[in-house]
Amino acid sequence: MSASVGDAGDKRKPLKVALLGCGVVGSAVARLMTEQAGELAARVGVPLELAGIAVRRPNRHTDVPAELLTTDAEALVTREDIDLVVEVIGGIEPVRSLLLAALKSGKSVVSANKALLAEDGATLHAAAAANGVDLYYEAAVAGAIPLLRPLRESLAGDRITRVMGIVNGTTNFILSRMTSTGAGFAEALAEATALGYAEADPTADIDGFDAAAKAAILAGLAFHTRVTAADVYREGISAVTAADVASASAMGCTVKLLAICERTSSDGEAAVAVRVHPAMIPTSHPLAGVGDAFNAVFVEAEAAGSLMFYGRGAGGEPTASAVLGDLVAVARNRVSGSRGAGESAYADLVIQPMGEVTTRYHVSLDVADRPGVLASVASAFADNGVSIQTVRQEGRGDAATLVLVTHVAPDAALASTVQRLSEYEFIRRAGSVMRVEGMPSE
Amino acid sequence: MSASVGDAGDKRKPLKVALLGCGVVGSAVARLMTEQAGELAARVGVPLELAGIAVRRPNRHTDVPAELLTTDAEALVTREDIDLVVEVIGGIEPVRSLLLAALKSGKSVVSANKALLAEDGATLHAAAAANGVDLYYEAAVAGAIPLLRPLRESLAGDRITRVMGIVNGTTNFILSRMTSTGAGFAEALAEATALGYAEADPTADIDGFDAAAKAAILAGLAFHTRVTAADVYREGISAVTAADVASASAMGCTVKLLAICERTSSDGEAAVAVRVHPAMIPTSHPLAGVGDAFNAVFVEAEAAGSLMFYGRGAGGEPTASAVLGDLVAVARNRVSGSRGAGESAYADLVIQPMGEVTTRYHVSLDVADRPGVLASVASAFADNGVSIQTVRQEGRGDAATLVLVTHVAPDAALASTVQRLSEYEFIRRAGSVMRVEGMPSE
Missing domain, CATH: 3.30.360.10 (Dihydrodipicolinate Reductase; domain 2)
Known part of the structure; x- marks a missing residue:
């Protein structure tokens, strides 16, 4: 079966792939591209050929063909014969420059680089759109999970x-x-x-x-x-x-x-x-x-x-699975002369400041166990508009701890409450505050 | 915001959508297309216009514009101005003929019809490929879940x-x-x-x-x-x-x-x-x-x-969510002049007969509680090559039940075992056999 699949794919000119980085994920990508060559060709319509791998220290990579290795990533991503670039180096520079060079040379890019996409995705998306090529990055979030x-x-x-x-x-x-x-x-x-x-x-x-x-x-x-x-x-x-x-x-x-x-x-x-x-x-x-x-x-x-x-969410093979899924997609697009959906930022919503974000809070306070303490604590919450859902006292005397869970309140209101509590001398330790999520709606 | 979004989309000619069926799912599709018109236009690049709805009894559908309703589904799917057809009727005929007519007229099709896809998907896929249009059916399996x-x-x-x-x-x-x-x-x-x-x-x-x-x-x-x-x-x-x-x-x-x-x-x-x-x-x-x-x-x-x-996995709105996701995809493809991935059946694997399929089994037998019963039962399993992992006896005397869980064995071997057991006079009731899945590997 694999022979006939390979034959079917070989009828057309292969797409050449440059791989940037050959660590845990990169070497899994290189290995799977070889092992599954027939299947990938059948799914894309043409074979995918690994045509170059950019690394820093070529002598460390004995598991890939030596003739593919290069230290000149810049030359690799702009090489005339390269169609698709896969980046699994990570970090901002020099990767941003490399990917921009690749996109400007008309290569579609598959990246697993969450840091770069989160810092400056807009620049990369703009370059992809301007050059009519794809930028895919499924592997950047949650590894193998299609998300x-x-x-x-x-x-x-x-x-x-x-x-x-x-x-x-x-x-x-x-x-x-x-x-x-x-x-x-x-x-x-x-x-x-x-x-x-x-x-x-x-x-x-x-x-x-x-x-x-x-x-x-x-x-x-x-x-x-x-x-x-x-x-x-x-x-x-x-x-x-x-x-x-x-x-x-x-x-x-x-x-x-x-x-x-x-x-x-x-x-x-x-x-x-x-x-x-x-x-x-x-x-x-x-x-x-x-x-x-x-x-x-x-x-x-x-x-x-x-x-x-x-x-x-991580690991060489799971991440490589996501990278290869993207590689098949951009390769199919290349074969059909089309382009996947680009950046969609039309809604252009504002970012809500954290102080306005509402959730519930779990607050624990080490207190002196004496009359009036609960009333004072409760008023600190009430004065800041934070409604208390449950209060529980653990221990007595010097070892007393008050554990409170609030209803939904803005983050800033909780912060003011904690500030106010810190001024009470009967609170021996500010204790801990943690947000509470995923409770049934009130 | 929604005004500017609508304006942006309206710069280009809308894509016209025909809806076949207006039950629980269809009416949710129609409503969401209206409510989210601005967003859908922004995501597709042009507005989506609901241009006709085929139903059997127009007077039953008071929640959609009366002028869109027609009982002539055949005329609707081949109407010159229609670009995309959404089918949420279900069943094999007349839907197969309608969708084939739509595909042959150059319309892309979104269907939620699992029965038709499972019976004769090949014919529909072939028609889509021959006419260079899309056939998407995310809603056919597991409702809203992207699968x-x-x-x-x-x-x-x-x-x-x-x-x-x-x-x-x-x-x-x-x-x-x-x-x-x-x-x-x-x-x-x-x-x-x-x-x-x-x-x-x-x-x-x-x-x-x-x-x-x-x-x-x-x-x-x-x-x-x-x-x-x-x-x-x-x-x-x-x-x-x-x-x-x-x-x-x-x-x-x-x-x-x-x-x-x-x-x-x-x-x-x-x-x-x-x-x-x-x-x-x-x-x-x-x-x-x-x-x-x-x-x-x-x-x-x-x-x-x-x-x-x-x-x-079901329900009007969740299923409509999947239908609309597909509708946006085929509309984007239409706008960019491309086509999504078609049927992929290159591997052409054989179907394994059920008798060869291996799994574990839970078998319960109502037996007469007397010496030698377990030995006979065990030999029925052993003679058919089915290895027993655990045996448990519940009750005694006339109310005794033997509960056995096997190791992994072929379905045919278990069937022969059950046949053999049914011949033993000390088994009062053949009892039940159920497969066991998802156990940790042996």
Whole structure:
């Protein structure tokens, strides 16, 4: 069968592919392109030929044909015979310049680069449009999970109201460990590092930069509005304590780092709110069961209702699967002389300031257990317009802790409340504040 | 904002849409096309104009403009000014003739018709290809869940090995009720009918015809092979008893009607196995938690690993969301003068006979509780090459029941075993046999 498939494809001139980067993802892309050559040719209509691989240190790459390797990425992306460019290097420069050069030379581009797309997608989209070529980047968000294409195409006839997901595997692994073992953050991070789930410098993951870039890309597609990483409110997980995780558990919740993109309104105008932060969600919520390095994204749309997409968010092969799906799509477009849907930013909604974003909060306060304390605390909330849903006191005397869960309130109102509470001398420790998401509507 | 969006779209000639059928889905499509006209125009590049609606009884449709209604569907689909045809009538004829006429007149078609696609998709695909137009049908499987596009496009660079899902909401509602209340099949069906989850004639749902049509469509896309409803092994849920559900529960499982499409091999050749039947799955499996009228589909691919798609599988608005997503896609293609990916059946794999398909089985036998019974039962399994994983005896004396769970074995071997068991006089009742899926690999 594979022979006849190959023959069918070989009747037409192959499309030549340049690969930028050959790390974990790049080498999986190169290997799968070879292993599945017959199938890919049958799906595209012509064979795909890997014609060059740009790397920094050619002698480190013994698993790909040496004659394909080059250190001159700039020459490769503008080479006359190259039709399609696949980028799996990551980072902003020199990748932005390379991809712009490729697009300007008429090559279609497939990229897995969330940081670049979130920082300056507009420039790349404009270059793709100006040169009549494609820019696809399914692999940039949630690895193997088909997510950008469903948002961009399947839901193109609907109004998306909310996207909420777990889009970073490293932090999800750490929080899952903290939940299952009771470990603190530092201990769980050390375990993640030892097992290869966290990089030597885990800042981009644990401080939420990675998730924020993905949130910007998701919000842009969902709401037809340009959103950059700088528009995303961001809090990482390094301040999450074992006590927070235990407190979440006590109220039937689990702690997750969520990326949340919402269609809201600001000053009477339609707006977009995009944020990344740890949050408590009910253990009955489908996202609560997403463990370890998996990713999952909930999408709510007016007509479709709730949808969920679940799968592996990282790793060489899963990411390569998404890259190759895009490669087949841009190659098909090249064969048929057409172009996929470009950037859709017509709605041009404003970004809602974080202070206006509304959600619920879990607040825990270590207090002196004496008459009048609850009344004072309650008035701090009331004076700032924050309504309390439940209050629970744990312990007595010097070990007393008040745990409050609020109704939905603006972020700024909660911040003022916390400020006010910090002035009370009977509060021994400011305690922790964490947002609560995914509860049934009030 | 909506004014400027409308203006932008109105600069170009609108695309005219004919709607065939105006029931629950059709009227949602018509309403959403009006409500979201500005957004749809911005996404397509030109406005979409609903130019005619074919119905059988025009006086029943007071929610759409009367001047759009016609009883002459044939004239409508070939009308000179129509660009795109949306079909939400269902059934084989006259719809097949209407859609063929539309495709031959150069209209692109969006259909939600699983029965027709599963019976004769090849004829429609051929007509679309011959006339250079599109045939899209995302709404035919799993309602609002973006599933066909991810299979066809996002995973086009991967090798799908298995698709397993809950694709029929009616049967899932009935089985969910049987599980939560202990009710029998007839009682749960009556409840589903009373609540509107089951049609007056529920045959297509409860006997698995609906799920089988969807399985054929999924298998065709996943394995690049033509699969029709007749190729699908099918068992419905009417024989599932309260005792089966209780027995599943006792072994930590729940009963679901599953559609399973697998890449296998038959006689050393690559093959496809497609089946629909009730099965026990562990309650820890993500599909076990999919309740009521929801749908969910698991996809396993070599590079991507496990993916899950979850959402509303039926209903007017969710189905309309999928129809409109397709409508935007075919309209964009029309505007850009291109065509989406057509049928991909190059792999042309054989269909594996059900007797060769391997899985595990849960067998319960009402036996006379006396020495030698277990030895005889065990030898019936052993003689047919079926290996037993666990045996449990419930009750004693006349009320004794043997519950066996097998290792993976071919369906024919299990059938021979059951035949042999039926000959033993000490078995008081043949008991029930149910397949077990989604257990961790042996």
